[in-house]
Amino acid sequence: MKIFGPNELLEAVINKNLCIGCGACIHLCPYFRSYKGKTAMLFPCTLEEGRCFAYCPKIEVDLDELSQQYFGRSYEGGPLGNYLSIHTAQAGPKVKKASFQAGGTVSALMSFALAKGYIDAAVLTDKEGILPVPRVITDADEVLTCSSSKYSASPTLSALNQAMTDEYTKIGVVATPCQVLSVAQMRMNPLEKEDFVDSVALVVGLFCTWAIDFRTFAPFISERVDITTITKVDIPPPPSEIMEVYMGEEKIEIPLNEIRELVPETCSYCIDMTSEFSDISVGVLEGRPDMNTLIIRTDRGQKIVNEAVQEGYLVIEDIPEENLEHLMWAAGNKKKRAFAKAKEEGMINAEEDKKSYLRLQPKTVKEITG
Ligand SMILES: Cc1cc2nc3c(=O)[nH]c(=O)nc-3n(C[C@H](O)[C@H](O)[C@H](O)COP(=O)(O)OP(=O)(O)OC[C@H]3O[C@@H](n4cnc5c(N)ncnc54)[C@H](O)[C@@H]3O)c2cc1C
Ligand code: SF4
Numbered sequence: 001m002k003i004f005g006p007n008e009l010l011e012a013v014i015n016k017n018l019c020i021g022c023g024a025c026i027h028l029c030p031y032f033r034s035y036k037g038k039t040a041m042l043f044p045c046t047l048e049e050g051r052c053f054a055y056c057p058k059i060e061v062d063l064d065e066l067s068q069q070y071f072g073r074s075y076e077g078g079p080l081g082n083y084l085s086i087h088t089a090q091a092g093p094k095v096k097k098a099s100f101q102a103g104g105t106v107s108a109l110m111s112f113a114l115a116k117g118y119i120d121a122a123v124l125t126d127k128e129g130i131l132p133v134p135r136v137i138t139d140a141d142e143v144l145t146c147s148s149s150k151y152s153a154s155p156t157l158s159a160l161n162q163a164m165t166d167e168y169t170k171i172g173v174v175a176t177p178c179q180v181l182s183v184a185q186m187r188m189n190p191l192e193k194e195d196f197v198d199s200v201a202l203v204v205g206l207f208c209t210w211a212i213d214f215r216t217f218a219p220f221i222s223e224r225v226d227i228t229t230i231t232k233v234d235i236p237p238p239p240s241e242i243m244e245v246y247m248g249e250e251k252i253e254i255p256l257n258e259i260r261e262l263v264p265e266t267c268s269y270c271i272d273m274t275s276e277f278s279d280i281s282v283g284v285l286e287g288r289p290d291m292n293t294l295i296i297r298t299d300r301g302q303k304i305v306n307e308a309v310q311e312g313y314l315v316i317e318d319i320p321e322e323n324l325e326h327l328m329w330a331a332g333n334k335k336k337r338a339f340a341k342a343k344e345e346g347m348i349n350a351e352e353d354k355k356s357y358l359r360l361q362p363k364t365v366k367e368i369t370g
């Protein structure tokens with residue numbers, strides 16, 4: 001993995017509008033800050049190698065190295081990445097009702113992991129109005145206060161850095177695929193520090209096709225409603241093609257093609273729909289708004305799912321073949337499109353002296369893009 005410093009991060013990611021605002025470079029030092037969707041370097045820093053650069057999921061990501069580390073094989077470019085099994089899922093009877101995005105599987109897993117001591121802190125995403133706000137939660141019941149999706153990209157990983165500074169040693173994190181990629185890089189100890197401890201004990205990755213940029217979303221919504229009165233934002237599953245914005249009992253609907261205009265360009269280079277470097281991935285289940293799709297990827301993910309089922313936190317079933325086929329198709333499409341775009345723009349396997357967005361075996365790129 002090639003590592004540079006904050007100035008190169010600024011030049012190669014932030015100034016090129018590739019930053020998604022994941023928060024991985026925040027709370028590592030006094031220099032980088034995140035404010036309402038914007039990531040900025042406040043003062044100059046001349047460090048030649050920094051964790052900020054090493055953790056960023058938008059520069060010098062070596063997919064083969066990550067895949068070797070976590071799955072013991074090179075990156076193969078399949079639509080869903082490596083996995084053990086795929087199911088449908090929803091929160092079980094042991095979990096209190098809350099305003100879940102779908103089946104409440106994510107909240108159920110994090111509550112279970114905290115209640116059983118598999119993790120000592122959960123890094124989650126709460127909201128203030130429509131602004132996503134990272135949180136470190138240590139109480140199993142409190143996990144439910146962060147349920148539901150916030151559709152703007154969130155600096156959630158700033159809370160992971162904070163939790164590490166606060167010396168939590170078994171941290172669970174719920175993250176989008178770009179954030180999961182960053183967490184995987186963090187866990188490889190890229191700066192080869194002798195006192196490094198991997199304090200991430202569970203990674204639950206979300207599915208994601210795109211997120212909105214809060215900096216354009218806030219003014220867009222303000223033109224339509226009083227932003228301070230918004231109680232909930234929802235995007236019902238296809239074929240609805242709308243975003244619903246609730247102000248208590250009142251609701252307005254916004255066509256999704258207007259919302260897609262607010263998606264930052266960087267999402268179009270994103271090759272991962274299902275958080276391939278997580279322990280467990282969770283998304284919606286087409287045609288069943290009260291259920292989730294659940295992908296188990298690692299042994300530790302398997303163990304937690306098995307026990308959560310046994311203890312009534314989770315209910316899982318076999319996934320219907322047509323749902324699986326559609327999932328493969330959607331994830332494969334996203335991957336192919338993003339790889340083709342990044343390849344066309346010279347962002348894959350750049351020459352040794354240049355910075356590259358992705359690195360992986362050229363034959364794999366060819367297999368994916370055809
Ligand atoms: C930006 C975004 C785009 C998504 N796109 C898709 C998609 O295309 N297809 C699909 O199947 N699913 C998508 N999802 C996932 C889906 O919306 C649900 O999060 C998932 O199905 C889990 O549902 P649940 O009922 O188990 O979640 P809940 O139990 O309600 O928990 C939701 C969890 O999501 C976390 N969270 C909320 N907002 C964010 C955020 N902005 N960044 C990081 N973490 C967050 C919270 O910490 C919470 O733990 C997306 C989610 C997000 C945040
Ligand atoms: S680490 Fe995340 S927030 Fe920081 S520059 Fe990279 S994408 Fe942006």
Ligand code: SF4
Pocket residue numbers: 020153176177178179208209210211266267270271272
């Ligand atoms: S599409 Fe990719 S880059 Fe954009 S928010 Fe989702 S995971 Fe992150």
